[in-house]
Amino acid sequence: MRGEERMSGCRDKDQCPHLSAAGVDKREYVVALAGNANVGKSATFNQLTGVEQDIGNWPGKTIERAEGLLQYRGQRIRIIDLPGIYSINALSTEEQISREFIAHDHPDVVVNIVDASALERNLFFTLQLAELDSPLILAVNQMDLAAQKGIHIDTQKLSGLLGVPVIPTIAIQGKGIIALSDAIVSAVRDRPKPHTIRYGREVEDRIEKIMKLLPSGAGGYPPRWSAIKLLEGDTDTVWEVKKEAPDVIAASQVYARELERIHGEPAGTVMSGERYHAAERMVSEVMEIHTHGDQEVTLTERIDRIALHPVLGYLLLILTIGGLLIWTFIIGAWMSEFITTFLAGIAPIRPLVKGSVPEILFNGAWTGFVASLTLIIPYIIPFYLFLALIEDTGFLTRFSMMLDRGMHRMGLHGKAIIPLVLGFGCTVPACFSCRIIESPKQKFLAAFLVTLVPCSARTIVILGVVAVFVNIWWALALYLFDFILIVLLGRIAFRVLPGESVGMIMEMPDYHIPHLPGVLGQTWQRTKSLIWIVLPAYIAGSIVITGAYAMGFLEPINTLLSPVTVLLLGLPLLTGVVFVFGIIRKEMTLLALAALSGTTVFSTIMTPAQLIVFALVAMLYVPCISTIMVLVQEFGWRRAMGITSLETALALGFGTVAIRLLGLIL
Amino acid sequence: MASEQLEEYLESILDIEEKEGIAKTSAIARCMKVAPASVTEALQTLSDKGFVHYEPYKGAYLTDQGREMARKVKRRHRLLEVFLSDVLHITGENVHDEACRMEHTLSDETERALCKMLNAPARCPHGSLIEACDRDVESCSACLKENPLAPTCTRDEHLVPVTSLRPGQKGTIAFIRGDSSVVQRLTDLGLTLKTDILLIRKAPLLGPVEISVRKTRLAIDHVIADHIFVTACAEKSG
Numbered sequence: 001m002r003g004e005e006r007m008s009g010c011r012d013k014d015q016c017p018h019l020s021a022a023g024v025d026k027r028e029y030v031v032a033l034a035g036n037a038n039v040g041k042s043a044t045f046n047q048l049t050g051v052e053q054d055i056g057n058w059p060g061k062t063i064e065r066a067e068g069l070l071q072y073r074g075q076r077i078r079i080i081d082l083p084g085i086y087s088i089n090a091l092s093t094e095e096q097i098s099r100e101f102i103a104h105d106h107p108d109v110v111v112n113i114v115d116a117s118a119l120e121r122n123l124f125f126t127l128q129l130a131e132l133d134s135p136l137i138l139a140v141n142q143m144d145l146a147a148q149k150g151i152h153i154d155t156q157k158l159s160g161l162l163g164v165p166v167i168p169t170i171a172i173q174g175k176g177i178i179a180l181s182d183a184i185v186s187a188v189r190d191r192p193k194p195h196t197i198r199y200g201r202e203v204e205d206r207i208e209k210i211m212k213l214l215p216s217g218a219g220g221y222p223p224r225w226s227a228i229k230l231l232e233g234d235t236d237t238v239w240e241v242k243k244e245a246p247d248v249i250a251a252s253q254v255y256a257r258e259l260e261r262i263h264g265e266p267a268g269t270v271m272s273g274e275r276y277h278a279a280e281r282m283v284s285e286v287m288e289i290h291t292h293g294d295q296e297v298t299l300t301e302r303i304d305r306i307a308l309h310p311v312l313g314y315l316l317l318i319l320t321i322g323g324l325l326i327w328t329f330i331i332g333a334w335m336s337e338f339i340t341t342f343l344a345g346i347a348p349i350r351p352l353v354k355g356s357v358p359e360i361l362f363n364g365a366w367t368g369f370v371a372s373l374t375l376i377i378p379y380i381i382p383f384y385l386f387l388a389l390i391e392d393t394g395f396l397t398r399f400s401m402m403l404d405r406g407m408h409r410m411g412l413h414g415k416a417i418i419p420l421v422l423g424f425g426c427t428v429p430a431c432f433s434c435r436i437i438e439s440p441k442q443k444f445l446a447a448f449l450v451t452l453v454p455c456s457a458r459t460i461v462i463l464g465v466v467a468v469f470v471n472i473w474w475a476l477a478l479y480l481f482d483f484i485l486i487v488l489l490g491r492i493a494f495r496v497l498p499g500e501s502v503g504m505i506m507e508m509p510d511y512h513i514p515h516l517p518g519v520l521g522q523t524w525q526r527t528k529s530l531i532w533i534v535l536p537a538y539i540a541g542s543i544v545i546t547g548a549y550a551m552g553f554l555e556p557i558n559t560l561l562s563p564v565t566v567l568l569l570g571l572p573l574l575t576g577v578v579f580v581f582g583i584i585r586k587e588m589t590l591l592a593l594a595a596l597s598g599t600t601v602f603s604t605i606m607t608p609a610q611l612i613v614f615a616l617v618a619m620l621y622v623p624c625i626s627t628i629m630v631l632v633q634e635f636g637w638r639r640a641m642g643i644t645s646l647e648t649a650l651a652l653g654f655g656t657v658a659i660r661l662l663g664l665i666l
Numbered sequence: 667m668a669s670e671q672l673e674e675y676l677e678s679i680l681d682i683e684e685k686e687g688i689a690k691t692s693a694i695a696r697c698m699k700v701a702p703a704s705v706t707e708a709l710q711t712l713s714d715k716g717f718v719h720y721e722p723y724k725g726a727y728l729t730d731q732g733r734e735m736a737r738k739v740k741r742r743h744r745l746l747e748v749f750l751s752d753v754l755h756i757t758g759e760n761v762h763d764e765a766c767r768m769e770h771t772l773s774d775e776t777e778r779a780l781c782k783m784l785n786a787p788a789r790c791p792h793g794s795l796i797e798a799c800d801r802d803v804e805s806c807s808a809c810l811k812e813n814p815l816a817p818t819c820t821r822d823e824h825l826v827p828v829t830s831l832r833p834g835q836k837g838t839i840a841f842i843r844g845d846s847s848v849v850q851r852l853t854d855l856g857l858t859l860k861t862d863i864l865l866i867r868k869a870p871l872l873g874p875v876e877i878s879v880r881k882t883r884l885a886i887d888h889v890i891a892d893h894i895f896v897t898a899c900a901e902k903s904g
Contacts, residue, residue, distance in 0.1 A: 087854035118881045121856045265859070266846055272853040276861075276880075310870035401885045405873040413887060414874065503887025504874055505851055 028076045029188040030105075034098055034129070035113035036122050037084025038509050040141040042066075043171035044113055045081035048181065072181045077188065080107065083435075086121075088128040089234070089268065093435040093443065102134065103221070109135045109187045111180070116146035116153055116168075119287055123279035124272070127197055130162065133222040135191035137183050138166040139176070145510070150290040158286045163195035172515060196224065199274035202262055206231060206255040213248045214241070231256050232268040300394075300510045307398040317399055320390060325424065328383040328456075329463070335378035343370050360550045361543050364595070368542025371591045372535050377527065379456045383425045384526045388519040394511045396421070404504055410487060411494025412437075413504035416446040423453030426530055427623060430455075431630040441499030444635055448493060448643055451623045451631070452486050454479060457586040458619045464590050465615045469603040474612055482619060485650075538591070541584050545577075545595050554596070568652060569617060570659040571610055582618055584625055589618045609662035613655050621651035670770040674698065675708050676717060676728070676736035677743070683727055690725040741797050743769040744790035745780050751791040752784070761791060788843055788893055798825045798841075798895050828894040829875055831865035837896030839863055844893040852894070856880040863896060 033041045049068025066081040082101055083094035102110060112129055114122035119140075129136055140155055159166040165183045169176030198204055210227035221237075229237035230252035242249055256267040263270045306312050390396050396418055404414030415436055422430035430450045437443045454462065467475035494501070548554050554577045558565075561576030569575075574596045582589035597605045606614065622644050623631070631640035678697045682689040691709065695702040706722075713720040717732030728736060746765040750756040756764065772780075778799070781787075787796055825840050839861050842849050856879050857863065866876040866883065874885040886894075 087851075089850055089854055120880045121882050124854065124856065265841075266849070268846070268850050269853045269858075272850065273858040276856060276858045304867070308867060308869060308876070313870075397885070401869050401874050401876065404869065404885070404887065405871045414885070502845075502848065503890040504885065505848075505855065505887065505890065506874075506885045507855075508876060508883040508885050 028078055029108040030078045030080065031070075031109045031111060031184055031188065032080045032082055032101060032107040033111050033113060034082045034085060034102055034125075036086050036115065036118075036125060037507060039084070039113050039115040039122065040169075040171045041081055041084065041113050044111075044139060044141065044169065044177075044180070045079060047171055047174050047177045048184075049079050070181065070184070073185045075185050075188065077184060085125065087125060087272075088132075089232070089272075092438040102129070103132060107134070109137060109184060109191070111137045111139055111184065113139045113141050113169075113171075116140045116143045117149055117151060119151075119153065120276070120279050120283045123282060124275050126162070127275045127278055130194035130197050131222075131225045131228055133193060133225065135187060136162075136164040136194050137180070137187050137192070138162065138164060139169050139171075139180055140166060141169045141171050143168045143176075144170050144173075152288045152290065154286045154288075158282065161195070161282050161285065162197075164192045172518075197278050199271075199278060202259065203231075203270065203274055206259060210248065210252050210255060213245070213251055215245050227252070228271060231259065232271050234268075298510075303511050304398070307395065308401060313398070313402050317402055320395065320399075321421070324383070324386045324390070324421075327386055328379055328424075329459070331382035332379035335381070336374045339378060340370075340374045343373065357547075357550070360546050364543040364546030365539050367546070367595060368538040368540070368591065369535070371542065371587075372531075372538035376456065376460070376587060377531065379460065380425060380530055381523065381527050383456060384523045385519070387421070387425065388522045388526075389514055392512060392514040392519050392522075394509050397506060397508055400504070400506060401508070410449065410490030411445055411497075411501045412442055412449075412490070413501075415504055415506055416442070416449075419446050419450050420453055423450040423455060424459075425456055425526070427451055427453070427455045427627045428630050429526065429529075431627060431634065434634070439500060439502045441497055442501055444639065445490065445493055445497060447631065447634065449486050449490050451627055451643060451647065452482065452489065452620070454482055454619060455586070457624070460587045461589055461618045462615045464587075465602055465611050465618075469601075469606075469611050470608045474608075475615075478612070478615060478619065481616075485620075537584055538588070541581060541588050542591060542595065545581055545592050549596060564652065569613055569655045570663075571614055571617075572605060575614065579617070579621065582624075583622050586618060586624055589614075607666070609659060609666045612662055612666075613659045616658055617651045617655045619651075620654065621648050623647065671708070672712060672715075672717070673735070673739045673770050674766070675705075675712060676732055677739055679718060679726055679728055680733065680736040680740065688725045688727050693725075737797055738800075739769055741799065742772045742777055744794060744796045745777065745784065745787070746772070747790045747792070748784050748787045748796075749780055786843065795827065795892055797827075798843075800825075825895045826898050827892045828863060828865060828877065828896050829868070829888060829891045831896065831898060833865055833867045836862055836864045836899040838899070840895045840897050842894050844890065848890055852886075852890070855884060856882060857894065863894075 033045055035041055045066065045068060048070050068079050068081070070077040070079050080101065082098040085095045085098040087095075088099055088103070101107070110129055112126050114126065126136075126138060138158070140153055140158070143153070146153065153168070155166040155168045165187065167176055167180045167183050169180055171177070199207075207224065207227045210230055211223045214223050214226055216223075226237055226241060230241060230248065233253075233256060238249055259267045259270050263273075265273070307316055399421075400414035400417050402414075403417050407413050407416055416434075418436065419430045419433045422433055427450060430453070431447045434443050434447045434450065437446055462475050462478050466478060545554075554574075557580060558573050558576040561579070562573055565571045565576045565579070566573055575593075577596065578589050578592040581592040593602060594600045599605065602611060622628075628640055628644060631643060675694070675698065678694055679689040682693050682697060686693065691702050691705045694709075695705045698705070709718060709720045709726050712718045712732065713726070716729055717735060718726040718728055720726040743765050746768050747761050750761045750764055781799065789795055826837070828837060831837055839857055839859055841859065842852055842857065861879060864878040866878055868875045868888075869885075872888050874887050875891045876883060876885050877891070878884075
């Protein structure tokens with residue numbers, strides 16, 4: 001569904017008579033949604049634009065900015081949902097995306113979404129936006145949850161203090177969205193600028209002195225912002241100002257030293273302290289807390305007593321992750337069989353290649369279509385559904401906390417568990433989610449390990465080849481081998497890679513009762529984006545395989561690869577082409593194998609040892625094309641190729657050894 | 667008995683107490699590698715001087731005075747270890763043994779100067795935490811900048827890392843030590859000086875600690891949390 005067709009916040013046409021009004025402003029405005037992680041930016045975005053954006057209950061959900069369109073009162077307003085950001089002094093990639101967009105791209109209005117329950121911490125970021133002097137609207141979200149905690153906020157008064165509109169909202173229920181849309185429409189014209197919030201005397205004096213030194217309009221930023229950033233020693237600002245006015249840098253460094261002497265802390269920390277003092281002052285004026293007598297233990301605390309318990313917590317963790325995988329494959333197998341029977345009724349699947357050219361091509365397309373519907377989608381849907389539940393409730397952050405220590409052994413920290421678990425579904429989104437990790441070294445390390453996690457595609461190869469035709473224990477052994485390999489490679493890479501590892505600092509959200517439409521919506525979003533990759537790749541890939549085979553193009557490739565496939569790995573000749581196609585998507589190896597051998601009973605063409613080695617190599621060698629592209633985008637060609645060649649070498653090395661050892665046992 | 671020996675006893679008792687709650691005579695004897703009879707005698711002397719509470723057959727625990735003394739010596743011991751290994755490049759066993767002999771003769775002034783010279787290290791070469799000193803300064807960086815060493819009064823309260831709070835115990839942030847970007851991150855998340863902080867729980871196996879600050883709960887890596895020093899508030903009764 002396209003955003004243009006929806007007018008969120010006004011389901012009733014009569015409420016919006018302005019759509020067709022004369023004098024429509026042709027200009028398209030840009031409005032950014034920004035704020036701390038996990039405050040409801042994505043929920044607000046969905047309500048404003050009608051575009052489904054994943055909503056999860058872990059900080060760092062939105063890792064790339066999302067765009068949608070709000071058409072309201074004759075205005076076209078492009079809404080940008082930015083990743084969560086705690087401070088302009090950005091650390092992680094996701095935060096840098098937000099910082100860059102707000103500071104460099106100058107959106108017409110920034111809608112700062114704040115969590116009513118933690119106003120003080122949220123206002124810290126608001127004050128940084130005020131320093132930037134960008135037109136601002138404040139949406140105080142999750143008013144209901146705050147009210148449950150006895151917190152009442154006078155949004156009128158807050159609006160007076162900040163000098164910008166303040167709208168109370170409950171985004172998940174759509175409350176306050178009309179008021180927010182109205183405020184956005186007026187704000188793109190009025191451009192409400194926040195008041196200048198003054199800090200302590202010793203700080204203000206120095207800000208003023210630097211502002212006087214700055215050449216007008218240096219770097220295109222407001223002078224007060226530049227002055228503050230220079231005091232803080234912000235690298236980007238220092239670098240930009242240095243080009244125009246190098247002497248200002250020296251002066252601001254002197255002032256920063258003076259501040260450090262007065263306060264006994266680095267100037268950056270002094271500034272943050274000042275912002276918090278200002279935030280405290282505001283909160284004390286606008287917030288009232290009424291607690292009802294005796295403090296009862298919150299639901300979150302009750303659950304945490306189990307979820308973070310030294311014994312029960314780990315038990316819960318094993319049960320959940322184990323349950324996730326078992327549930328995925330039980331439900332997946334059931335759905336897969338159901339679809340297979342259904343499709344077999346429509347047209348028989350004939351991987352055998354014969355007949356006229358159109359017939360061959362149709363056969364290929366049909367086989368690819370059936371394979372994608374029966375091999376991947378049945379497994380992906382239950383996986384993402386269960387995962388959405390773990391995310392939405394908030395359990396994922398608890399697993400991060402419980403596993404933090406263990407992850408240290410691989411140079412990672414607890415947050416990395418999020419991409420690793422996502423990796424069981426599909427490697428591509430899992431690699432993207434590594435952006436939540438702050439240090440570049442750890443981010444790369446996590447992405448490297450994610451490419452080794454058995455994703456659903458690899459699991460299907462292992463199950464489809466080994467569990468079916470050898471036995472389930474060898475399939476589990478392959479899994480176990482993969483986990484051990486991940487831990488060992490993690491430890492080695494941690495030592496070898498340059499850069500430092502930083503410990504975890506992570507917000508712990510309250511538990512939510514899962515919001516069913518949200519969970520279903522998220523499952524569907526993720527599945528849909530995969531179908532877009534899987535379906536065309538399958539159909540096209542399958543047509544190419546059968547077509548090329550029928551025309552005899554595949555023999556040369558097999559012959560070329562035979563030294564590796566036949567001599568080293570001891571596999572049948574036709575696996576050369578199979579592995580080439582597996583690069584598109586790993587489960588295509590199954591498809592190609594079936595198409596080329598003319599049978600789906602793989603035990604007739606390979607011995608048990610060969611089947612195990614085939615699955616082992618398919619599991620480890622070259623990550624699929626989509627994964628390689630993500631790695632290139634995130635880390636550049638050199639590192640992407642490094643991972644690819646390392647993993648291929650490992651696959652060949654282990655495969656060569658395994659075929660010889662397994663030959664002795666099986 | 668020489669004061670050196672008494673200080674060694676205090677250190678051992680502190681170690682054992684932290685692990686086992688009360689220091690039994692037998693445990694002290696094992697730790698110091700001496701006969702239990704000598705331990706009994708030493709405990710008697712320490713008890714007379716008001717450093718420990720000693721109950722025959724049960725063991726000993728430190729008095730406030732004794733604890734302060736023991737911590738001071740421990741701090742000196744670990745500072746000296748850093749000096750010996752990082753500056754003088756002494757290796758192996760010798761680091762500990764030398765530090766053991768030197769720690770008893772170090773004056774307050776030398777200790778301060780040593781701490782400054784070593785840039786207020788957080789841990790000894792063996793990885794144990796070096797506790798904050800008892801000087802009345804805002805933070806280590808304030809002390810490092812101070813020049814020349816001015817005589818200062820000592821703090822009223824004892825500073826502890828947030829990791830030593832008990833679950834449910836509150837403290838007020840006194841200062842944060844560590845890498846500047848981490849300190850900045852913590853400050854931006856609301857851990858500014860003099861802010862109240864509540865330890866909610868410690869994850870098992872030296873995992874992260876969960877704290878609450880400004881109505882936000884954060885999970886913080888154990889090592890980072892070791893560097894957040896707080897003035898502990900009295901524990902809630904009941």
